[in-house]
Amino acid sequence: MECVRVKLYTPTGIFKNPLSVKGIEIYSLPPYSTIIGLIYRAMGRKWNGEYFGISVQGDYETIYRDYVWFKKYNFDKKKLDKLPLQVPILYNLQLLIHIKASEELLKEIESGLKEPKELLFLSGGEYPVKVEEVKRVKCFEKFFSEEDNITLNYHAYIPKEFKERISFSGTGEGILFSLSYFYRNPQKPKTYSWIDVYYFQKGTEIYGSLILDEDNNPVFLAEPVVEESRRAEEEYVRFYAGNWLMASACVGALKVLENAGEDIGKFVKEKSLTLPKELWQRLPDLYAEYLLKDAEHTLRASYEKEKDKSKFNPYNVIILRSLGDFYKNSPFTNPALSYITKLKGVFIENIDQVKNQVKSSFIEGYEYFLSKVVGTSQTCFFCHERQAKNYVDATTFTPLFASLETVRNFIWDPIPICKECEFLLYFASAGFYRSAGKYLFVYIPDDLLETYRMNLFLSTKEEIEQEKLGKVWSVVRYVLDLEKQKSSWILQNIYFVEIEMVRDATAKIYSFHISPNLAKAIRELIDHYPKNLQDIFSEFLFYIYTRRSLYEFLFLLLSGFFRKESYENLKDNTIDARIIRAGRKMRYLSSNLLFFINFQEVLNMNEQKDYINWAFWAGRALKRLYNENERTQKKLEPLTYRLLEAVRRKDKEYFIHNLIRAYLEVEKEIPYFFKEALDDKNFSMIAYAFLIGLNSEERSKAEEATDEGATTESA
Numbered sequence: 001m002e003c004v005r006v007k008l009y010t011p012t013g014i015f016k017n018p019l020s021v022k023g024i025e026i027y028s029l030p031p032y033s034t035i036i037g038l039i040y041r042a043m044g045r046k047w048n049g050e051y052f053g054i055s056v057q058g059d060y061e062t063i064y065r066d067y068v069w070f071k072k073y074n075f076d077k078k079k080l081d082k083l084p085l086q087v088p089i090l091y092n093l094q095l096l097i098h099i100k101a102s103e104e105l106l107k108e109i110e111s112g113l114k115e116p117k118e119l120l121f122l123s124g125g126e127y128p129v130k131v132e133e134v135k136r137v138k139c140f141e142k143f144f145s146e147e148d149n150i151t152l153n154y155h156a157y158i159p160k161e162f163k164e165r166i167s168f169s170g171t172g173e174g175i176l177f178s179l180s181y182f183y184r185n186p187q188k189p190k191t192y193s194w195i196d197v198y199y200f201q202k203g204t205e206i207y208g209s210l211i212l213d214e215d216n217n218p219v220f221l222a223e224p225v226v227e228e229s230r231r232a233e234e235e236y237v238r239f240y241a242g243n244w245l246m247a248s249a250c251v252g253a254l255k256v257l258e259n260a261g262e263d264i265g266k267f268v269k270e271k272s273l274t275l276p277k278e279l280w281q282r283l284p285d286l287y288a289e290y291l292l293k294d295a296e297h298t299l300r301a302s303y304e305k306e307k308d309k310s311k312f313n314p315y316n317v318i319i320l321r322s323l324g325d326f327y328k329n330s331p332f333t334n335p336a337l338s339y340i341t342k343l344k345g346v347f348i349e350n351i352d353q354v355k356n357q358v359k360s361s362f363i364e365g366y367e368y369f370l371s372k373v374v375g376t377s378q379t380c381f382f383c384h385e386r387q388a389k390n391y392v393d394a395t396t397f398t399p400l401f402a403s404l405e406t407v408r409n410f411i412w413d414p415i416p417i418c419k420e421c422e423f424l425l426y427f428a429s430a431g432f433y434r435s436a437g438k439y440l441f442v443y444i445p446d447d448l449l450e451t452y453r454m455n456l457f458l459s460t461k462e463e464i465e466q467e468k469l470g471k472v473w474s475v476v477r478y479v480l481d482l483e484k485q486k487s488s489w490i491l492q493n494i495y496f497v498e499i500e501m502v503r504d505a506t507a508k509i510y511s512f513h514i515s516p517n518l519a520k521a522i523r524e525l526i527d528h529y530p531k532n533l534q535d536i537f538s539e540f541l542f543y544i545y546t547r548r549s550l551y552e553f554l555f556l557l558l559s560g561f562f563r564k565e566s567y568e569n570l571k572d573n574t575i576d577a578r579i580i581r582a583g584r585k586m587r588y589l590s591s592n593l594l595f596f597i598n599f600q601e602v603l604n605m606n607e608q609k610d611y612i613n614w615a616f617w618a619g620r621a622l623k624r625l626y627n628e629n630e631r632t633q634k635k636l637e638p639l640t641y642r643l644l645e646a647v648r649r650k651d652k653e654y655f656i657h658n659l660i661r662a663y664l665e666v667e668k669e670i671p672y673f674f675k676e677a678l679d680d681k682n683f684s685m686i687a688y689a690f691l692i693g694l695n696s697e698e699r700s701k702a703e704e705a706t707d708e709g710a711t712t713e714s715a
């Protein structure tokens with residue numbers, strides 16, 4: 001068999017689906033449709049219905065999160081709005097593509113890529129793509145036993161069918177992605193067919209029946225998808241948790257089903273949720289029951305509070321309160337709709353009767369919802385399966401989508417959705433954990449059941465700490481304890497999605513994730529977190545989740561400690577102010593503060609962490625020399641201030657200058673170590689460790705053990 005092998009290089013690449021605009025999801029390699037699009041642009045023509053086999057592998061140096069400008073047109077204000085949005089970007093991406101096609105098509109592809117008809121870009125990339133190689137290669141099949149397995153040199157998409165023929169050792173099962181493939185319909189509205197593939201990281205060992213090219217690169221050809229006919233699946237309604245939004249909806253639905261006593265495990269497989277038709281039809285009922293389950297207290301309390309009883313509406317108290325933030329003016333929440341207004345002024349006497357009234361209004365809302373249909377021939381974006389009956393808009397999920405009438409964005413065309421998926425999205429509000437006006441969701445892209453468990457953990461865990469970061473922490477802890485992660489890609493992809501309602505229909509959506517380095521640092525070091533600084537543990541977490549440098553954290557802490565007087569009247573209750581206050585409360589410094597330096601350097605992947613202890617002990621030795629006579633003793637404090645200032649300014653020269661003077665003061669020469677090790681990369685690490693050493697108190701081991709170093713006043 002002959003293939004065309006293509007090597008591509010681009011400095012940056014962003015591969016996203018429409019829901020990734022909030023910086024939440026990316027593909028680790030471009031989906032097939034992106035590569036196919038690039039090939040046809042190179043050939044200077046449109047796809048004309050021809051299919052071919054394609055294999056996509058690649059490698060990148062790192063992932064960054066960066067801002068891109070997202071434009072949308074506001075019809076009301078008649079102006080173009082620009083929003084900065086955070087997106088993950090793959091840097092220095094190299095792609096290895098194999099194409100198998102008819103001789104005629106191969107020739108056309110070959111000459112197209114050798115002399116492209118236009119400048120080639122990969123979606124979202126700022127820089128043109130460089131075609132580094134276009135070559136005919138012979139491919140052959142070969143069997144490998146477990147003993148003489150081969151190692152993947154690139155990350156690879158391995159089609160589901162292909163995967164069944166081969167075995168893997170080491171890093172687990174791979175991650176299931178659903179990728180856009182060839183067009184199903186190339187005319188507008190364009191629709192893609194979708195293909196299930198597993199993503200495997202480079203380094204994975206594989207064996208079994210493999211196809212190799214003549215340079216021993218494995219080739220994983222995705223064959224054209226044969227449109228599956230509608231099978232006996234008719235008895236089921238299937239959903240696909242292929243993005244965080246649908247995943248949160250599935251989790252919400254699972255909570256509702258569990259509440260109804262269903263054994264939910266049997267409905268979930270990998271990323272899909274499959275419900276028997278009969279159960280699906282009962283879902284509106286079950287949802288109403290779920291929302292009403294602990295309603296009695298809430299209803300009575302808000303009835304008592306209402307001064308004008310004729311204005312009291314139990315529907316709004318129960319349903320609107322739960323769904324209002326996410327589904328503004330929807331069939332379930334628009335307060336002007338007749339089946340909602342008719343409950344106005346209902347008296348609370350027979351509580352069951354009131355609950356029934358709320359429930360039947362909710363069901364009427366469902367019927368009205370079903371009747372709202374927009375004609376379209378497109379396939380649903382969310383399930384890739386059923387015919388769309390509507391487009392998503394602000395009522396479907398207010399925090400993310402705009403109203404189609406007033407604001408149109410230029411990033412994607414209207415997203416078509418089927419009635420089933422549209423209704424399921426109303427369960428997202430049950431999927432998110434709500435606390436103090438904020439919503440939090442944990443998303444593990446390849447595993448719906450684990451996503452469900454993780455979110456259950458959020459909502460049922462004892463409410464020790466209301467704070468969201470504390471909540472996140474409990475999940476992180478749980479994940480690490482389980483050591484569930486199959487690969488670092490998975491770990492990087494445990495996303496926390498947080499939604500904060502800002503105004504009525506405006507929300508901020510944040511996401512953050514635990515990078516492999518962060519997980520490593522947590523796993524290795526978190527038990528050494530200084531016990532006397534428990535009060536600011538949340539602040540510490542905020543720093544690491546948001547990737548702020550712990551040297552900034554340490555600077556605030558030390559500033560509080562060294563300049564107790566200047567912060568006497570600090571009233572702010574910001575994160576930074578709380579850190580300064582914790583510094584003020586410390587009675588003395590000890591080596592336990594080196595924790596923050598160690599932690600940061602694990603994040604920085606610094607191999608030279610030995611310097612930390614070295615610098616600390618150098619600082620302590622200098623302190624001892626200063627304390628030998630009164631004249632120099634007095635100079636310790638001003639020296640500390642000058643060094644702290646040098647650290648703040650990141651001024652290495654000023655730091656060394658003061659250091660030389662300091663050693664001269666005690667008639668010593670500056671240790672050679674500083675000249676050797678104090679480079680830009682290690683400056684903060686060494687400078688802070690030295691400063692801590694210079695101001696730390698010598699304690700016996702026994703004292704430190706009982707005392708945990710510096711203690712707060714209250715201890």
Ligand SMILES: [Zn+2]
Pocket residue numbers: 380381382383384385386417418419420421422
């Ligand atoms: Zn659908």
